[in-house]
Structure formats: C-alpha cells, structure tokens
Amino acid sequence: MDVFTLKTWLIFYLISFVTLLWVVFLTSTGVMLGISLLLVSMVVGANFTVVFNDIRRHHRRIDIMRSLHQDPVQEPVPARAGK
Numbered sequence: 001m002d003v004f005t006l007k008t009w010l011i012f013y014l015i016s017f018v019t020l021l022w023v024v025f026l027t028s029t030g031v032m033l034g035i036s037l038l039l040v041s042m043v044v045g046a047n048f049t050v051v052f053n054d055i056r057r058h059h060r061r062i063d064i065m066r067s068l069h070q071d072p073v074q075e076p077v078p079a080r081a082g083k
Contacts, residue, residue, distance in 0.1 A: 012050065016043050 020043060023036045 016047060019043050 019039055023039045023043075026032045026036045
C-alpha cells in the first residue's frame with residue numbers, strides 16, 4: 001500500500017470517527033435526532049462509496065496488469081502434414 005493512500009485513508013476514517021462520536025453525543029442528549037440520523041447515513045454512504053470505488057480501482061489495476069503480461073503475438077498453429 002502506498003504511503004500517500006494510507007495517509008488519506010487514515011484522515012478519512014478519523015473524520016468519520018469524529019463525526020460518529022458527535023452523533024452519539026447528539027443522540028445521548030436527545031436533541032437533533034433527525035440530524036443525527038442524517039449524519040450517520042452520510043458517513044455510512046460515504047464509506048461505502050469510497051470502499052466500493054477503491055475495490056473497483058484495484059480490480060481495474062489487476063485487469064491492466066493481466067493484459068500487460070499476456071503475450072500479444074500469438075504463434076500460428078503449424079499445419080498438419082498429410083491433409
């Protein structure tokens with residue numbers, strides 16, 4: 001894993017964690033339950049989107065690597081003698 005992507009993931013999940021802590025505080029005081037639900041759904045949706053896109057990017061990289069490692073020149077099949 002690249003160091004820059006690791007830092008990005010760390011910052012992203014720290015922001016998500018702080019948001020969820022704030023939601024727990026708002027919910028425990030009994031104020032702004034609608035906003036708490038909205039924030040939780042936004043954090044879960046953003047996490048799902050980021051992870052899904054990262055998985056798709058990883059699969060695209062694997063496909064590119066496979067296409068680069070394939071032999072582009074196919075040797076012709078030798079003709080059979082006697083036909």
